[in-house]
Every structure is written in C-alpha cells, then in structure tokens.
Amino acid sequence: MSQNLNRREFLKLASLLPMAYFTPRSVLNLHPNQTEETPNILVIVFDSLSALHTPFDGYPRNTMPFLSELAKNATVFHNHYTGGNFTTAGTSTLLTGTYTWTNRGFKKGYIVDQSFEDRNLFALFEDYNRISYSHNPLVNTLQSQFMNHLDLFKPRRELSLGFGNWLGQLLKNDDDIFTLSWDRILSKADDGYSYSLLFSEFYELLKKSVNTRFGTFPRGLPQISEESFFLLEKAIDWTVDELKKCAQPFLGYFHYLPPHDPYNTREEFIDVFHKDGFYQPTKPALYWGDPHKLENVQLRLRRQYDEFILYADAEFNRLYTQLKESGILENTIVIFTSDHGELFDLGVTGHMTPLIYQPLMKIPLLVFMPGQTERQDIYQNTSATDIIPTLLHLTGKPIPAWLEGEILPPFNPTPPDKNRSIFGLEAKDSKLVGPLTPYSAMIVKGDVKFTRYSGYDPNPDFDELYNVAEDPNEFDNLIDKYPQIAAELREELMETMAKANAPYQNK
Amino acid sequence: MRKLFLICVFPIHIWAILMVILEFQWIGERTNFVDALGVGAYALVFALLESLMLFILALILSLLLPPAWNNDKRLASLTWSILAISFWSAVNQVYFILGAIVPRFYANWMVNSGHPLWILIGTLFPLALASIAGPLFLVLIKEKFTQSTLSFVERLETLSIFYLFLDLLGFLFLVYRNIAF
Numbered sequence: 001m002s003q004n005l006n007r008r009e010f011l012k013l014a015s016l017l018p019m020a021y022f023t024p025r026s027v028l029n030l031h032p033n034q035t036e037e038t039p040n041i042l043v044i045v046f047d048s049l050s051a052l053h054t055p056f057d058g059y060p061r062n063t064m065p066f067l068s069e070l071a072k073n074a075t076v077f078h079n080h081y082t083g084g085n086f087t088t089a090g091t092s093t094l095l096t097g098t099y100t101w102t103n104r105g106f107k108k109g110y111i112v113d114q115s116f117e118d119r120n121l122f123a124l125f126e127d128y129n130r131i132s133y134s135h136n137p138l139v140n141t142l143q144s145q146f147m148n149h150l151d152l153f154k155p156r157r158e159l160s161l162g163f164g165n166w167l168g169q170l171l172k173n174d175d176d177i178f179t180l181s182w183d184r185i186l187s188k189a190d191d192g193y194s195y196s197l198l199f200s201e202f203y204e205l206l207k208k209s210v211n212t213r214f215g216t217f218p219r220g221l222p223q224i225s226e227e228s229f230f231l232l233e234k235a236i237d238w239t240v241d242e243l244k245k246c247a248q249p250f251l252g253y254f255h256y257l258p259p260h261d262p263y264n265t266r267e268e269f270i271d272v273f274h275k276d277g278f279y280q281p282t283k284p285a286l287y288w289g290d291p292h293k294l295e296n297v298q299l300r301l302r303r304q305y306d307e308f309i310l311y312a313d314a315e316f317n318r319l320y321t322q323l324k325e326s327g328i329l330e331n332t333i334v335i336f337t338s339d340h341g342e343l344f345d346l347g348v349t350g351h352m353t354p355l356i357y358q359p360l361m362k363i364p365l366l367v368f369m370p371g372q373t374e375r376q377d378i379y380q381n382t383s384a385t386d387i388i389p390t391l392l393h394l395t396g397k398p399i400p401a402w403l404e405g406e407i408l409p410p411f412n413p414t415p416p417d418k419n420r421s422i423f424g425l426e427a428k429d430s431k432l433v434g435p436l437t438p439y440s441a442m443i444v445k446g447d448v449k450f451t452r453y454s455g456y457d458p459n460p461d462f463d464e465l466y467n468v469a470e471d472p473n474e475f476d477n478l479i480d481k482y483p484q485i486a487a488e489l490r491e492e493l494m495e496t497m498a499k500a501n502a503p504y505q506n507k
Numbered sequence: 508m509r510k511l512f513l514i515c516v517f518p519i520h521i522w523a524i525l526m527v528i529l530e531f532q533w534i535g536e537r538t539n540f541v542d543a544l545g546v547g548a549y550a551l552v553f554a555l556l557e558s559l560m561l562f563i564l565a566l567i568l569s570l571l572l573p574p575a576w577n578n579d580k581r582l583a584s585l586t587w588s589i590l591a592i593s594f595w596s597a598v599n600q601v602y603f604i605l606g607a608i609v610p611r612f613y614a615n616w617m618v619n620s621g622h623p624l625w626i627l628i629g630t631l632f633p634l635a636l637a638s639i640a641g642p643l644f645l646v647l648i649k650e651k652f653t654q655s656t657l658s659f660v661e662r663l664e665t666l667s668i669f670y671l672f673l674d675l676l677g678f679l680f681l682v683y684r685n686i687a688f
Contacts (some may be wrong), residue, residue: 110537141538174684177542181549184530185523195550197522197596199557413644432536 038249040332041128041391043121044319045094045253046312047087047136047260048351050341051080051362052472053306061273063309065450066317067336070291071366074336075376075410080365081444082340082384085426086351087138090339090363090384091255095121095142097388097403099423101436101500106427109138109180109353112135119402121253121388122149125395129247134255135224135235137179139339152246159238160230161221168228179228184464200294219304221266224257232258233316240322250329255339258315259308261350263301267309273303282345282474288354288458289347302344325446333394335370336386344355345473356440356451361424367408369394378409380416381444383423421445430455433504436497443493444468450489463490510660511569513667515552515561518593520670523554523607529604545684551677556672565589580646583656587642595635 015286051057055068056076062068083093084100091344092105096116100106104113117123122130123146130187133154134140140156147153149308155175156404161479180267185195186203221229258265278506282298285291316336320441323329324327342351351360365382385405392399393407427439438455454461465486527547535543567584572581609617613630617623645652 107537145538146552171685173686174545174681176538177545177684178549180534180537181546181553184526184546185550185553188600188603193526195523195526196553196557197519197593197600199560201596424679 005235038251039493040328041125041252041335041395042243042323042332043094043251043335043337044316044388045091045255046086046172046316046336046338047255048340048342048365049259049312050308050340050342050343050359051078051338051364052359053309054364056364056366057362058470061305061306063277064311065203065310065311067366068319070317070368072375073372074366074368075372075378075408077365077367077378077382079379079381079444080337080363081361081381081422081424082338082363083424085307085340085353085356085360085424085440086340086428087136089426089428091139091142093384094337094339094387095146095253096403097121097385099385099404099500100406100425100427101497104432104504105142106425106430107432108428109141110432111141117145117148119400120146120149121391122146122251124388124397124400125251125393128249130249130251131219131246132253133239134253135230135257136255136260137176137224139255140179141176146443148440154238154242156224157228159235160224160228182275183346217264218261218266218267218270222264222335223262224259230257232311233318236315236319240319240326243323244326244330246317256312256315258312259305259342261305261342263304263308265304265308265311266314269307269314270406271307272310275305275322278303281475282433283296285347286355287456291347293347293349296335298344301349305342305344329368329370333370335391336364336366336368337387338363340347350386354438354440354453354456356426356442358449358468358472361442369502376410380409380418381420381422381446382408419445421496423493423496435505436501437501439497439498441491441493443496445492448485448489449474450486452490452493452494465489508566511565511585512558512591512663513664514660515565516558516667516670517663518590518597519561520551520554520648520667520673522593522597523550524670524673525686528552532569544680548680548684551670551674551680552681555674555678579653579657582660583646583653584643586656587646587662591635591638591642594638597614605650608618 006155032098053059053061054064055062056064056071056078082090084106085089086108088108088110089106092100092103092112095105095248096105096112096119098116103116111254116328122243126149129152130150131152131154132150134143134156135362137156143153144149155172156179157172157175168178168182168247169177188200188204190193196203222232223229235254235256239252243250243252279299280302282295285293288505321333323332336423340351341358343349343353343355343357343359345357345359346355348355353360363384383405385403386408387405388412389399389403389405390408393411399407406412406416406420407414422444424442424444425436426435427438428442429438430436436455438453440451440453442449442451447467449468451464452461453459463479463486464474464477465482466474467478468474527550530545531543534546565588568588569581569585572584576584617626620626642652642656646656
C-alpha cells in the first residue's frame with residue numbers, strides 16, 4: 001500500500017470495521033500493561049453470614065438455593081474460619097492476611113496498625129485496577145486507610161438512602177468521620193448518651209416512625225447505620241455495571257451488608273421458614289447472654305435471619321448470572337465469603353459478644369475458578385488469612401513472608417498439613433498496646449477446638465474444648481475429659497499470642 | 508433576643524464540649540488526632556444548629572408568657588426554663604455515662620410496688636416540674652430574683668460568645684476537611 005491511502009484502499013480497510021463488533025469485551029477492557037491470561041479477582045463478602053446457617057454445613061433450612069446450584073462449579077470449603085467475631089476483626093484478617101493480634105484490628109471501628117497501610121490485599125496487586133465498595137461503615141474505615149492502593153473507592157453513601165445520606169453525599173470526602181460524628185452526636189442506641197443534649201431524644205422517635213413498612217420490605221428497609229438505609233439491588237446493579245466497563249485485570253472487593261441485622265428481608269422471603277418444623281436446642285446463657293431470653297424469641301430471630309440470607313442468596317445469583325452472561329467470569333476468580341457469623345444461642349442474638357462459638361467463627365468460602373465445571377469439597381481447616389496467599393499464588397505473584405496464611409488446598413502444590421493450627425481472637429475491649437486483656441481466643445487443630453476466655457472481671461477465666469467434627473453445636477465440653485490435649489493447645493495458643501503481642505507490650 | 512440566643516447556646520455547647528473531651532482519646536486512637544478534631548468540629552457545628560432550634564422553641568414559648576410581663580421577666584423566666592430542661596436532659600444521659608446505680612431503697616420500692624415505671628415518673632416528674640415552676644414563680648413575685656438572673660445571664664454571655672467563636676473555627680475546619688481531604 002502507498003503511504004497515503006487512496007479511495008480504494010480506504011474502502012478495503014473500512015470493510016473490516018464490522019469485525020470490531022466481535023472483539024471480546026475482555027480485550028477491549030484490557031489494562032494497557034496486562035495480558036488476557038491475568039485473571040480478574042472478585043471478592044464478594046456478605047456481612048454476618050454464618051457457615052452454620054448454610055446448606056454447605058448441613059443446615060436443615062435451604063437458605064441458599066441459588067448458591068447451592070452455583071456451587072457445582074466451585075470449590076467449597078467446609079471448615080473455613082474468620083479471624084474475629086465482628087466486622088473490623090474479620091475484615092482486617094481478610095484484607096491483611098494476618099491475625100488481629102498482628103494487625104491490631106481487634107477494636108470496633110478502629111483501623112489496623114499503620115505498618116499495614118502498604119501491606120494489604122490492594123497493595124499487593126498494584127498492577128490491577130482495584131475497585132472497592134462496602135455498605136458497612138466499619139469496612140469503610142479500614143478501606144480509607146488503604147486508599148492509596150485503591151483505584152476506585154465508591155463512597156458508601158452513594159448507594160444508600162436516607163436523610164443522613166443526603167448530607168453525607170455533601171460531605172462524602174469526609175465520609176468516615178462524618179458517619180462516626182453523626183452516630184456519636186445523635187444516636188443514644190449503644191451507650192445511652194450522645195453529644196446532642198436535646199435533639200437526640202426526638203431523633204430516636206423520628207427514626208422509629210420513619211423506618212416502617214416500605215414497598216417490598218414489610219419489616220422496614222434494610223439498614224446500614226442509625227441514619228442510613230440501603231437496597232442491595234442497587235449495590236449489585238452498580239457492581240455489575242462497574243465491572244462491565246472497568247479496565248482489566250481488576251481486583252474488586254465488595255462487602256454487602258445482608259444478612260447483618262436488622263433482618264429486614266424482601267417481601268417474597270417473608271415467612272418462608274415459618275412453622276417449617278425447624279428446632280435446634282439452645283445452651284443456657286453464660287456470663288454474657290440474657291438468661292431470660294425466651295427460646296421462641298431466639299427461634300423467631302433465627303428464622304428472620306435465615307430469611308434475610310435468602311435475599312442475599314438471590315442477589316448474589318443475580319450478580320453472578322449477569323457477570324457470567326457478559327463473559328467477565330471467563331477470566332475471573334470469584335471468592336464468596338463472609339467477615340464473621342451470627343449467634344442465636346446462649347442468650348445471645350447477633351455477634352457483638354465475647355463469645356467465639358462456631359456459629360460466629362465459621363464462615364462460608366467458595367472459590368469459583370475460570371472454566372471450573374466440577375465441584376470440589378475441601379474439609380481441611382482453613383483461615384481468612386489464606387485468601388491473600390492463594391490469590392497471589394493463582395496470579396503468579398510472590399508471597400511475602402509477613403503473611404500468616406497458606407495457599408488454600410487444592411491450589412497448594414504442597415499437601416495440606418492436617419494438624420495445622422487456625423486461630424481466632426476477640427479482644428475489642430482490650431487496649432491496643434500492653435497485654436491483651438480481656439480476650440477470647442481460639443485454636444482449631446484437626447477436629448478439636450480449644451477456646452480461652454480471660455480477663456473478663458469479675459467473671460473467672462475459663463477454657464473449653466470441643467470436638468467440632470462430632471459435636472458441631474459445641475454441647476459437650478471435653479476440657480475435663482482430655483486435660484492433656486487442652487494443655488497442649490492452650491500452650492500453643494498462649495505462645496502464639498504472646499509472640500504476636502510482644503512488640504506491643506511496652507509501647 | 509440576643510441574650511436569649513446566648514442562653515440557648517450555653518448548656519448545649521457545654522454538654523457537646525464535655526462529650527468531645529470525654530471521647531477524644533479513643534477517637535484519636537481509632538484513627539488519628541486530626542480525625543478526633545474533626546469529630547469535635549462536627550459536634551460544635553451541630554451544637555450551633557441545636558442552639559438555633561432551641562432558640563426558636565424558646566421564642567415560641569415566650570408567646571405563652573403573660574403579655575403584661577416586661578422583657579426582663581420574660582428573659583429571666585425563659586432562662587430558667589432552658590436551664591431546667593437542659594439539666595434534666597443531662598441527668599438522663601449522665602446516668603449512662605457514670606453507670607449510676609439507683610439507691611437500693613428506691614429500687615426496692617419500685618420493684619415492690621409492681622409499677623416501677625409509674626413510681627419513676629411519679630417521683631421525677633414533680634421534681635422536674637418544680638425545677639421549672641419554682642423559678643417562674645420567683646420571677647413573678649421577686650424583682651430581686653429577676654435582676655440576679657439577668658446578672659447571671661450577662662456573665663454567661665462572654666462564655667457563649669466564645670463558644671460561637673469555636674463553632675466558627677469548627678465550621679472552617681470542616682470546610683477544609685471536605686475540600687482538601
């Protein structure tokens with residue numbers, strides 16, 4: 001061809017233009033420095049979803065019919081543990097790949113140690129297009145710490161509803177502190193007092209009158225915080241739209257609030273499990289539960305929670321299906337998990353408790369690999385600390401030594417150690433520096449789980465030992481039956497905690 | 508009107524500032540010192556709005572006072588009403604801050620009566636009513652009490668103006684946070 005196109009040459013080239021229609025979307029969206037072989041990563045977290053309330057753990061209620069079907073193309077982990085029993089602790093474990101005694105993310109609403117600002121999931125994938133959104137303000141607080149490593153951080157309020165949301169949109173550059181300030185100024189729910197001397201009284205009344213029946217949510221709109229509501233559908237729609245148009249490879253981290261309380265599920269799921277004959281015996285309250293909480297109240301709340309899971313399941317299915325139809329999943333690793341569980345036992349409803357029983361600490365984990373067509377079931381114990389090493393391994397990146405997790409089986413070329421120790425910690429009332437007290441700590445090794453509760457004056461310290469394979473609901477405390485095993489596990493737990501806490505003892 | 512507004516400013520700001528001081532340490536520990544200042548700034552700006560709301564309410568209340576009352580009596584009576592309402596709101600919240608325990612004899616009386624809520628209302632309501640009605644009555648019959656109240660109001664003015672200055676600083680800090688951060 002000549003250097004200057006003549007009419008004939010131009011027409012020949014123009015005839016090729018329609019071929020552009022058939023160019024794969026994944027090629028069109030490619031990050032300039034990436035190849036088609038670099039998989040996208042999509043981490044989906046549903047807040048407060050307990051593994052013991054999913055069919056994958058033998059729960060008699062089918063709370064996740066869609067995910068059960070999708071799991072035919074996934075690796076399902078049946079003994080996966082969070083690092084802590086509430087959002088800050090669970091999320092900091094997942095996002096830093098370390099336990100909370102290392103990253104110091106064990107206090108509610110706090111950030112992790114500054115040393116993790118460049119040591120986290122987002123920082124380890126600098127060559128990816130990193131996108132994140134969360135309904136949960138506690139997660140936003142953590143994410144704001146990692147802002148330098150996020151390419152798109154969607155402000156929480158842009159996908160939520162409510163008067164506070166309108167004001168929050170105006171102040172979105174300061175969302176974390178505005179949200180905290182709003183709660184401390186107006187809400188007396190947690191502590192009984194607020195910064196507002198007079199108006200907070202009327203605010204409580206106003207809130208109650210506003211969130212009543214709303215359209216397709218007969219129990220009230222799902223609620224994020226004291227002044228903010230949300231529709232999961234809106235967040236899912238945004239996620240799909242964003243992932244369809246964003247540059248690849250992407251690392252998306254999306255933390256949705258259901259089934260976190262209040263358990264305001266969508267209309268079609270109301271009373272699905274009503275009078276279904278489900279019954280689970282409960283244990284009497286320990287030092288922290290309400291000994292007068294009626295069993296039927298616990299069962300009702302449990303049912304409402306299970307119905308809220310149905311809503312989350314349906315929306316995840318919608319997300320997954322739309323992404324699959326768009327072709328994005330052909331080159332995307334999808335992680336489905338939670339930050340912590342929920343408890344309806346021992347006089348406790350929820351997760352803000354010192355207790356660390358299985359419903360709180362066991363969370364679902366499903367990994368969908370591109371092109372996977374057969375289900376795999378993994379029964380080895382795994383930890384939320386394992387997510388980052390696994391993703392690094394799957395994308396061919398080096399695994400830093402500071403990570404405390406391992407590559408998940410079956411992706412690990414090394415056979416798994418069946419005697420591997422998995423840990424968890426609850427210490428939200430402990431100081432950040434100095435000895436960890438009070439605390440609740442667990443070590444899981446094989447089928448055995450040892451827990452220690454210490455420093456909760458005036459309650460005495462006590463230990464528990466369970467065979468969680470044979471006794472998943474932890475009714476039979478074996479601490480007196482197997483003192484030697486308990487002693488060995490206690491020693492390992494204490495040594496590990498002491499070692500991790502050593503740098504903070506004398507700060 | 509200016510003095511009435513400054514009286515509204517006083518208790519609301521005292522409370523807000525005390526709360527910020529009480530929680531400053533853990534908020535600073537949560538993220539950092541500057542963020543703790545941010546929370547304080549939001550608290551001050553809200554305190555200003557709350558003062559305005561209370562001022563509007565006080566103006567409406569002043570319409571209920573006898574037309575024959577002069578401005579001094581009106582201001583004195585409204586001052587005591589505002590302070591009384593603020594006092595009982597503070598008591599309601601201080602209970603939770605201090606983890607106050609009700610005296611045993613009182614708790615037993617409430618429980619044994621079978622109507623603890625009515626006992627609570629029955630004992631506290633007259634006290635609250637007396638704390639408002641008492642000063643109003645004194646303003647009505649004692650000119651000296653009225654003048655003492657006005658003298659007290661004048662002393663509070665300087666403090667209230669200082670709080671308004673803090674509100675301005677807080678507002679500017681928030682503007683900076685939302686533009687620069």
